[in-house]
Amino acid sequence: AQSVAQPEDQVNVAEGNPLTVKCTYSVSGNPYLFWYVQYPNRGLQFLLKYITGDNLVKGSYGFEAEFNKSQTSFHLKKPSALVSDSALYFCAVRDIRYSNASKIIFGSGTRLSIQP
């Protein structure tokens, strides 16, 4: 079955420090992976995706993610955290079982808290 796991419910980082939000995936075939961010009382905003190609994917707001096939991971990273990065982050994978539909499976989310 297609799935993603986010092992950390919460990550705390000091402003200016690098941040990493972890995600591992389990898929059959090639993975199509996404990161979304959710601010309080808001919908989800797309950050970045990995479909194929370079293992380091760059996205919005200075975020990037590293795809590691051997470790089945897709960790979200940022070199220098901002207080405004505090939000709920979701890793997601496309469900390939639905060949004629577009379904995404989300992880349980990681709350990122950046301290000033």
Added chain:
Amino acid sequence: DAGVTQSPTHLIKTRGQHVTLRCSPISGHKSVSWYQQVLGQGPQFIFQYYEKEERGRGNFPDRFSARQFPNYSSELNVNALLLGDSALYLCASSKQGGQTNYGYTFGSGTRLTVV
């Protein structure tokens, strides 16, 4: 251009009642998907519609139904509401009906509280 718009933003209903949630996709997008996000969890897929036809259905009871109109807007209907239906309901639009490589654009959601 307007993004994905959902209405209402908040709603309080009583157990056993019926609710209708509405969504307008981004102009030019023909696919609408619905997700349920229970507090503390990731969004769960409910339905996808493309060109007014159902393309996918998640693991939700028959109390949940949806439809898409000729202008590509969509309604999600939930009958016989249960306390457990309390959640943020998210609508997402995309250009394609099939597998998308581009993810979705989500609306801000409708917060449904069942009391």
